Structures are given as C-alpha cells and as structure tokens.
Amino acid sequence: MSVAAPRMSIKSHLPWPLKLVVLVLVLGCAGAMAMWVYDLGRSFAGLSTGMSRAEEADLREKIVSLGSERDHYQSTANAAESRINMEKSAQAQLALQAKALETENAKLKEDLAFFEKLLPTSTGAQGVSIRSVQAELVAPNQLHYRILVMQGGKGTQDFNGNLQLTVTLLQGGKSAMMIFPDAKTAPVDADKYKLSFKHYQRMEGTLTLPEGAVTKAVQARILERGQVRAQQSTNL
Numbered sequence: 001m002s003v004a005a006p007r008m009s010i011k012s013h014l015p016w017p018l019k020l021v022v023l024v025l026v027l028g029c030a031g032a033m034a035m036w037v038y039d040l041g042r043s044f045a046g047l048s049t050g051m052s053r054a055e056e057a058d059l060r061e062k063i064v065s066l067g068s069e070r071d072h073y074q075s076t077a078n079a080a081e082s083r084i085n086m087e088k089s090a091q092a093q094l095a096l097q098a099k100a101l102e103t104e105n106a107k108l109k110e111d112l113a114f115f116e117k118l119l120p121t122s123t124g125a126q127g128v129s130i131r132s133v134q135a136e137l138v139a140p141n142q143l144h145y146r147i148l149v150m151q152g153g154k155g156t157q158d159f160n161g162n163l164q165l166t167v168t169l170l171q172g173g174k175s176a177m178m179i180f181p182d183a184k185t186a187p188v189d190a191d192k193y194k195l196s197f198k199h200y201q202r203m204e205g206t207l208t209l210p211e212g213a214v215t216k217a218v219q220a221r222i223l224e225r226g227q228v229r230a231q232q233s234t235n236l
Helices: 016-044 049-121 186-193
Strands: 127-139 142-152 159-171 174-180 194-197 200-208 214-224 227-235
Touching: 127 214, 127 227, 142 159, 142 194, 142 214, 159 186, 159 200, 186 194, 194 200
Parallel strands: none
Antiparallel strands: 127 142, 142 200, 159 174, 159 194, 159 214, 214 227
16 A cells, blocks of 8 residues: 555444434434423413313303303394284284275265265155265276165155166267167166165166266266156266
C-alpha cells in the first residue's frame, strides 16, 4: 500500500432483529408522548376524559328532557291548532245559519204580508179578485212572478178557472206583447196556470223572455170559461 490510499472506517454491524426492536421502541415512545401531549391539551382545555363522560351523560339527560318538553309543546300546539280549526269551522257554519235565518226571515215577512191580505176574506166583496201581482227579473231573460187570487164573501163554492199573463216588452226598439200560456205550448203549460180554490190561491212561476228584450209591464187576468173575471197590472 502507498501513502495515498483512501482511509477506511470500521462500523459495527447490528443484526436486523435488533434494529426492528429499536424501531418499535422508538415508535412506541413517540406514540406515548403524542398521547401524553393530547391528554395534556385536553386537560388544559377542560376536556379531560372523566369530565367528557360526565358531561356526555349530563348532555344526554338534557337532550331527553328537551325532547320531552318539545313533544309536550308540540302536542299543545297541535291541540290549539285543532281548536282554532274547529272554531273556524263553527264560525263558517254559524255564518251559513245566519244567512239561512235571514232568508227565512225575509220569507216569513212575505208570508206575513200575504196572510195580512187574507184577513178581509170573509167580509170582502163577492166574487174573484186579484189581491197582489209581483214581478221581478231574476236573470236578463227570466221573469219571476207571484200572484195572489182571492174569492170574497163566504166562498161556499170552489172557483175553477185559469190564469193568463200578458207581458209588455220592448224588443228591437219596438213594443211587443207575449201571452202566457202561449197557444202553441198551451197543452204543455196549461196545468201551471189552472186555478181551483175556495178562498185563495197563490200562483208563482218563472217566464222565459226573448234575449235582449226589455220588460215594461205584466198584466194578470183571471178567466172563467173564457170570460175575464178579474185583472191587475204591475210595472217594472
């Protein structure tokens, strides 16, 4: 060997099982230190393992209590909503009943006026008369009428006759008249205009008029065997 030869170093060679043991010891120490640091941090933050379990149990108890309280309030709210819905339904029914009572009251007033007209029947003049003629448009071409026919005196015999209505209207700028029952449809509508009574009879019905016609007046006539026994008119 010459003086310029490289230096040589001698290193001790560890067997690989020993290296493995050393590596496991190092990792174990590192893991233990990491766990220690983690627990130390939790302790500083007030989150130690013992406190966490106690708080978890307390929180679970609070959750159960809050759940029960929520269910109670939900049940109370549902019951209140049901009562409100029932009250609304009751109010709607009361409104319908009030409207029905108003309609019935108006009908009773009409009946009262009707029967007031019947009071002088027993002392009235002998013969048939028309005590009332009412007519109103319920639609552009629908005319509703109400007529009260009476027989004055004692009325020992029934009166048999017919009602005839004459409607005066304006159609296309010209005056026209329509007679009910119409001669063309008399067999069909004749029964609606028959009169048969001893003291009084109330007639009521609806007439269909031409589209666009303007009703001016309605005349009611009582016929007996083709002869006019009474008549009365009303203007619209």
